[in-house]
Structures are given as structure tokens and as C-alpha cells.
Amino acid sequence: MxxxxxxxxxxxxxxxxxxxxxxxxxxxxxxxxxxxxxxxxxxxxxxxxxxxxxxxxxxxxxxxxxxxxxxxxxxxxxxxxxxxxxxxxxxxxxADRLSASSTEDEVEQYETQALLTSAIESLPTKQRLIFRLKEVEGYEVEEIAQIAGLSSEAIYNNLSRARSTLRSRLLMHKDFAPYGTRHK
Structure with a gap:
């Protein structure tokens, strides 16, 4: 030095x-x-x-x-x-790498992940937090209840609402909706 x-x-x-x-x-x-x-x-x-x-x-x-x-x-x-x-x-x-050198499946997987992430981000704060803790981080309902300061029943209710909201938002997108069920 x-x-x-x-x-x-x-x-x-x-x-x-x-x-x-x-x-x-x-x-x-x-x-x-x-x-x-x-x-x-x-x-x-x-x-x-x-x-x-x-x-x-x-x-x-x-x-x-x-x-x-x-x-x-x-x-x-x-x-x-x-x-x-x-x-x-x-x-x-x-984006260039994905479109040029990747297979269609990889591009589709990337787009699907982006759509899912966007749908999760649009959830209300409490539902988003609970959904992430349960589905992404793998916490048990009892652990989430302690972290969030809510009852187990409230955790189950928020998870149910979050899943329902995600399902309806994803079904509105053409890549997720089964043929004939797409919303216009």
C-alpha cells in the first residue's frame, strides 16, 4: 500500500x-x-x-x-x-437473448413468470404478504399468523381471497384461460 x-x-x-x-x-x-x-x-x-x-x-x-x-x-x-x-x-x-437464442418454451416461461409476478404485485398488501409467505417462502399458516399478528382463520381467508383474485386475473389473460373461457 x-x-x-x-x-x-x-x-x-x-x-x-x-x-x-x-x-x-x-x-x-x-x-x-x-x-x-x-x-x-x-x-x-x-x-x-x-x-x-x-x-x-x-x-x-x-x-x-x-x-x-x-x-x-x-x-x-x-x-x-x-x-x-x-x-x-x-x-x-x-429480451434479445430470450428471443434470439432461447426456445419458444423458455420465452413463454419468462412471459408467464412476468405475468404471474405482476398479478401477485397487484394484490392488496396484506394478501400479497400472506400469499408470498405461504406459497413462495413455504411458511406454515400458524407461523404466518404469528408473523402477521392475525388468527389462522384470517390467514386462510386472505389466502383464499388472494388465490381467487389471482385465478380470475390470470384467466382473463389468453395464455392462461382454457379455450372458450377467456374474458373479452
Whole structure:
């Protein structure tokens, strides 16, 4: 581990001094960006873009009392911006992967899962919680009653309502409804 970077005040600094200081800060900034993005390559891109911004706009940061704090702030924002830009791209890539390289069954399974998840999310809060605890997490009714502070009868009633609501919502969708029973 090298010596920690020096604190920079608003005194004028040459381009060479600035690049040297940014070079000593880079490993810490990369660690910070990797923590935010979760990916080393994405973090490298975010840090490089942040350092480039700092170099290009070096005259604007002279009023900051700490170059390290400024760098950390800019890297933080760049990493967050990178995540925002990457999320839609990842969703598009996932859709492309499903449609291009997957079988029709995998695509249908993905669509079915998305439809079911959407139907569960639309349940009232109490029913959604109880349904998830019972059907997804595998809790027993008595355990759910203790967690929710409700009677076993109330748990059974909410489960019944949740299942009924899900059944009716899913039957309205063409892929779930048996032929001739679809709602229009």
C-alpha cells in the first residue's frame, strides 16, 4: 500500500501534478466505483469518465477545499449514472437473448413468470404478504399468523381471497384461460 494521497487545497496546480495526484487516487476511486456498480469493467469506465471530467474542468474545481472529496463525489455520480444507463440496456439484452437464442418454451416461461409476478404485485398488501409467505417462502399458516399478528382463520381467508383474485386475473389473460373461457 502506497502513501496516502496528499490533500489538495485551492492553490494552483500544474497539469502534471494533477495527473500524478489523480493517479494515486485511482485505486481508491476504482474500489468505490466497483462497490457501486458491482462490476470491475463498469467501474473502470465510470472512474475513467470521472477523471476525464475532472481533468477537462480543472479550472472549475479550484474553489473546492479537497480534490479527493471532489473525485469521490464525481466518481459516485458517474457510477450511479452508469447504472441508470446500463439497466435499460441489460433489460433489452435479456429480451434479445430470450428471443434470439432461447426456445419458444423458455420465452413463454419468462412471459408467464412476468405475468404471474405482476398479478401477485397487484394484490392488496396484506394478501400479497400472506400469499408470498405461504406459497413462495413455504411458511406454515400458524407461523404466518404469528408473523402477521392475525388468527389462522384470517390467514386462510386472505389466502383464499388472494388465490381467487389471482385465478380470475390470470384467466382473463389468453395464455392462461382454457379455450372458450377467456374474458373479452
Amino acid at each position: 502506497g502513501k496516502p494521497p496528499q490533500e489538495v487545497t485551492n492553490e494552483a496546480m500544474s497539469y502534471d501534478q494533477l495527473t500524478h495526484l489523480l493517479g494515486t487516487l485511482r485505486p481508491q476511486l476504482l474500489s468505490q466505483a466497483t462497490h457501486i456498480t458491482g462490476d470491475r469493467d463498469d467501474a473502470e469506465d465510470a472512474v475513467q469518465e470521472a477523471l476525464l471530467r475532472i481533468l477537462v474542468h480543472r479550472a472549475e474545481w479550484e474553489h473546492y477545499s479537497s480534490l479527493e472529496a471532489l473525485c469521490r463525489t464525481v466518481v459516485h455520480h458517474q457510477a450511479i449514472d452508469f447504472l441508470r444507463r446500463a439497466r435499460p440496456r441489460a433489460e433489452i439484452e435479456e
